[in-house]
Amino acid sequence: MTGMKAIRRFTVRTVVPAQISALTKLATNLRWSWHLPTRTLFESLNPQLWEKSRRNPLAMLAALSREQLQALAQDPDVVSRVAAAESSLDTYLCEPRWYQSLGAEAPACIAYFSPEFGITEVLPQYSGGLGILAGDHLKSASDLGVPLIGVGLLYQAGYFKQSLSRDAWQQESYPLLDPDSLPLTLLREEDGTPALVTLPLPNNRVLHAHIWRADVGRVPLLLLDSNVAANDDAARGVTDRLYGGGGDHRLTQELLLGMGGVKALRTYARLTGTAAPEVFHTNEGHAGFLGIERVRELMDPAITEQPLSWGEALAAGRASTVFTTHTPVPAGIDRFPRSMIEHFFAGALAPGVPVSEILALGAENYDGGDPAVFNMAVMGLRLAQRANGVAKLHGVVSRGMFSGLWPGFEQQDVPIISVTNGVHVPTWVDPQLAALAKERFGAEVLDGPDWSKVYDVSDEEVWALRRRLRSALVDDARARLRSSWKKRGAADAQLAWTDSALDPDVLTIGFARRVPTYKRLTLMLRDPARLKALLLHPEHPIQIIIAGKSHPADDAGKKMIQDLVQFTDDPEVRHRIIFLPNYDIAMARTLFPGCDVWLNNPLRPLEACGTSGMKAAINGSLNLSVMDGWWDEMYDGENGWAIPTANTGAGETERDDIEAAALYELLETQVAPRFYGEVVASAAGAAGASQPHQGALPARWISMIKHTLANLGPAVSADRMVAEYVQRLYQPAAVAGRLARANNYAVTKELAAWTERVRPAWSEVHVEHVDSHGLGDEPQIGESLQVRAHVNLGQLDPNDVHVSVVYGTVDDADDLAQTRSQRLETVQDHGMGRYQFSADLLIDRSGDFGYSVQILPTHGALANPAELGLIRTA
Numbered sequence: 001m002t003g004m005k006a007i008r009r010f011t012v013r014t015v016v017p018a019q020i021s022a023l024t025k026l027a028t029n030l031r032w033s034w035h036l037p038t039r040t041l042f043e044s045l046n047p048q049l050w051e052k053s054r055r056n057p058l059a060m061l062a063a064l065s066r067e068q069l070q071a072l073a074q075d076p077d078v079v080s081r082v083a084a085a086e087s088s089l090d091t092y093l094c095e096p097r098w099y100q101s102l103g104a105e106a107p108a109c110i111a112y113f114s115p116e117f118g119i120t121e122v123l124p125q126y127s128g129g130l131g132i133l134a135g136d137h138l139k140s141a142s143d144l145g146v147p148l149i150g151v152g153l154l155y156q157a158g159y160f161k162q163s164l165s166r167d168a169w170q171q172e173s174y175p176l177l178d179p180d181s182l183p184l185t186l187l188r189e190e191d192g193t194p195a196l197v198t199l200p201l202p203n204n205r206v207l208h209a210h211i212w213r214a215d216v217g218r219v220p221l222l223l224l225d226s227n228v229a230a231n232d233d234a235a236r237g238v239t240d241r242l243y244g245g246g247g248d249h250r251l252t253q254e255l256l257l258g259m260g261g262v263k264a265l266r267t268y269a270r271l272t273g274t275a276a277p278e279v280f281h282t283n284e285g286h287a288g289f290l291g292i293e294r295v296r297e298l299m300d301p302a303i304t305e306q307p308l309s310w311g312e313a314l315a316a317g318r319a320s321t322v323f324t325t326h327t328p329v330p331a332g333i334d335r336f337p338r339s340m341i342e343h344f345f346a347g348a349l350a351p352g353v354p355v356s357e358i359l360a361l362g363a364e365n366y367d368g369g370d371p372a373v374f375n376m377a378v379m380g381l382r383l384a385q386r387a388n389g390v391a392k393l394h395g396v397v398s399r400g401m402f403s404g405l406w407p408g409f410e411q412q413d414v415p416i417i418s419v420t421n422g423v424h425v426p427t428w429v430d431p432q433l434a435a436l437a438k439e440r441f442g443a444e445v446l447d448g449p450d451w452s453k454v455y456d457v458s459d460e461e462v463w464a465l466r467r468r469l470r471s472a473l474v475d476d477a478r479a480r481l482r483s484s485w486k487k488r489g490a491a492d493a494q495l496a497w498t499d500s501a502l503d504p505d506v507l508t509i510g511f512a513r514r515v516p517t518y519k520r521l522t523l524m525l526r527d528p529a530r531l532k533a534l535l536l537h538p539e540h541p542i543q544i545i546i547a548g549k550s551h552p553a554d555d556a557g558k559k560m561i562q563d564l565v566q567f568t569d570d571p572e573v574r575h576r577i578i579f580l581p582n583y584d585i586a587m588a589r590t591l592f593p594g595c596d597v598w599l600n601n602p603l604r605p606l607e608a609c610g611t612s613g614m615k616a617a618i619n620g621s622l623n624l625s626v627m628d629g630w631w632d633e634m635y636d637g638e639n640g641w642a643i644p645t646a647n648t649g650a651g652e653t654e655r656d657d658i659e660a661a662a663l664y665e666l667l668e669t670q671v672a673p674r675f676y677g678e679v680v681a682s683a684a685g686a687a688g689a690s691q692p693h694q695g696a697l698p699a700r701w702i703s704m705i706k707h708t709l710a711n712l713g714p715a716v717s718a719d720r721m722v723a724e725y726v727q728r729l730y731q732p733a734a735v736a737g738r739l740a741r742a743n744n745y746a747v748t749k750e751l752a753a754w755t756e757r758v759r760p761a762w763s764e765v766h767v768e769h770v771d772s773h774g775l776g777d778e779p780q781i782g783e784s785l786q787v788r789a790h791v792n793l794g795q796l797d798p799n800d801v802h803v804s805v806v807y808g809t810v811d812d813a814d815d816l817a818q819t820r821s822q823r824l825e826t827v828q829d830h831g832m833g834r835y836q837f838s839a840d841l842l843i844d845r846s847g848d849f850g851y852s853v854q855i856l857p858t859h860g861a862l863a864n865p866a867e868l869g870l871i872r873t874a
């Protein structure tokens with residue numbers, strides 16, 4: 001070795017002999033990452049090379065010598081297996097699936113934007129949950145036949161690799177990826193030159209990017225890459241790292257993702273002849289500038305024959321845009337200085353689009369907002385007619401968090417719905433569990449919504465499988481532990497102990513996630529003596545496997561990792577609690593199935609959804625979690641345990657103390673005894689702690705496993721999630737988008753003109769007074785009440801508004817609850833903008849009753865009455 005580092009690496013692709021040339025196609029379509037038969041085929045070609053090339057089919061093909069390839073091509077068995085795999089892929093790619101049974105309302109194409117995509121460890125373009133979710137979204141869309149196109153960035157180094165220093169401080173390294181060795185295809189013009197996306201930057205600079213395509217089953221994923229010769233050095237570095245740098249660098253990434261992403265879609269449609277997207281879905285705010293690019297297109301006479309005004313273009317773009325918010329943690333939201341946005345848009349980035357309007361989209365012009373800041377989530381909400389959070393509780397939290405954008409509205413009426421996240425089952429179910437299901441019940445069990453067949457599997461078989469999964473994890477963890485210690489400077493001679501770290505028969509608890517403070521990695525260390533006692537319990541020991549990366553700039557997170565690792569370094573406990581560096585998809589796939597219990601203890605309600613617990617559940621692990629995210633809606637008392645949350649009034653330290661104590665208590669009195677339960681009762685003392693499972697099985701534990709699989713399996717599946725997105729968001733957005741475009745944007749123009757008329761006139765709208773008649777002194781159920789509202793609409797007309805009575809129960813403070821509403825229909829014109837609206841209200845509930853009157857603007861092209869953020873109440 002010279003010590004000199006290559007500045008660029010490239011890979012020469014192998015020419016695969018004709019008889020088995022389909023291997024290249026099989027290696028290039030990422031379906032292999034979740035399709036076990038394809039993986040098995042590659043593995044069988046050369047098991048050693050398969051491991052050596054880190055289970056990456058393309059790398060393995062490149063590593064096979066010409067002679068080896070020739071030998072495979074001469075083997076009739078290999079040739080026929082390759083042909084069978086190819087035909088399975090071809091069928092998968094074009095047969096009708098669920099989506100093809102939907103009607104004509106279903107969009108012809110949906111574009112899905114995300115800053116990260118976690119599909120396989122071979123393509124490390126993700127940092128955590130957001131990216132894994134995006135990957136699972138694409139995979140389930142593919143399985144369901146949803147015509148989706150993913151759009152993202154190709155980071156040269158992806159996210160960092162994590163290791164530890166001797167004193168347990170996180171070390172980051174950024175190995176460069178070579179696109180040519182990845183399962184990617186460069187998008188080219190007809191003349192063979194690479195297709196190029198260009199984005200004008202300030203100071204007459206231009207940002208160019210290539211477009212790589214990854215095939216995720218049926219779903220193409222377009223990844224923009226700024227590392228091209230035409231760029232200056234700074235522009236080349238735009239896609240250097242995932243979430244690298246801050247300020248300008250980050251903003252340029254997001255401009256490329258959003259605006260460049262739309263341009264890439266246009267280029268892709270032109271070159272492949274595929275349908276243009278009818279719906280644009282942005283996974284978090286990072287890609288929000290896609291809305292600006294679409295407005296720009298609609299305002300540009302070179303693109304749109306009769307260009308639209310700002311207001312019209314905005315209305316048209318919003319109609320077909322869906323925004324998903326992913327975090328209730330303010331630090332998780334991108335915010336830029338307003339001046340920076342102004343600087344970038346002052347030039348040729350979006351000619352014709354008023355910069356003041358762009359700035360207004362991201363303005364925090366509500367209580368507690370910062371006037372100097374441009375907020376990407378706020379822009380995302382204003383650019384999308386439909387928005388959602390990612391779990392029921394997160395929907396509630398988001399409606400509160402963003403309620404400033406809908407002043408005057410009750411939080412429950414803020415137009416943000418929720419679609420609970422899910423996980424792609426074929427990716428995350430362990431092959432051994434999948435094999436068992438297939439052998440017993442046929443393949444469809446785990447693909448379908450009925451998992452109750454698990455009740456037909458004997459306790460013995462379930463328990464034996466759990467032990468195999470736990471053992472596989474123990475083996476993998478030992479190897480990783482040894483390699484981590486070697487990187488920390490230990491010599492082999494000092495590491496014999498790692499071969500017996502962990503025990504395949506001890507209750508195994510997993511905890512792995514990114515390490516922002518709210519996830520409280522070190523909550524378990526709150527009372528170290530108590531934790532130690534749990535780990536070393538003579539009859540009910542537990543062992544804990546922990547992993548997680550801290551953001552490179554987050555020293556508080558790194559300190560938490562250090563504290564934890566230093567605890568695990570103690571020779572007294574190091575065989576029972578370990579930290580594994582470099583959490584990634586590859587580790588996760590062994591970790592989730594191998595753990596008996598999956599622990600999650602975030603600060604409620606800061607975990608938007610969380611998906612690792614779902615991945616554990618579909619492998620028969622039980623969750624032990626704070627009632628946050630998905631667990632808040634899916635915990636049912638039989639599928640795991642809920643860690644109680646301290647009163648939010650408690651201070652931070654006090655909260656941690658209370659919740660940690662509750663966690664220890666649960667482990668000690670519920671979880672561990674149940675895991676070892678029956679055995680300890682019958683064989684205490686005799687069997688001892690080292691072999692707690694000889695003989696009897698923990699029947700209650702196994703019944704919890706079966707219950708978990710049967711009930712959570714279908715509920716946490718990403719197929720359920722994607723189907724919900726299609727039905728509740730994509731279809732309505734496509735319909736609204738078509739209506740907006742019809743007859744040369746007739747409805748759009750009408751809506752924009754109406755909005756421009758209603759907005760300024762709204763300040764005059766008010767309820768003058770309300771009276772009611774018809775009830776006696778002691779109102780009874782079944783009587784009706786005539787409600788009359790005298791309102792002043794100023795310049796507006798009764799057709800512009802929806803006047804309704806909102807009624808329900810009242811408490812001592814006169815607050816309405818359990819409200820319902822009824823429109824006041826009958827109208828009398830009193831002149832000068834004054835009208836009387838009335839209706840009869842049937843009293844159908846007993847108890848304290850109250851009502852109020854509200855006025856909302858109404859128009860057929862609005863998706864929600866709260867959309868304009870205008871309301872007037874009595």
Ligand SMILES: *Cc1c(COP(=O)(O)O)cnc(C)c1O
Nearest residue numbers: 128129513584585588610611612
């Ligand atoms: C599932 C997963 C995550 C996200 O887990 P959360 O529970 O949402 O924190 C992060 N990283 C990897 C590798 C995963 O597999």
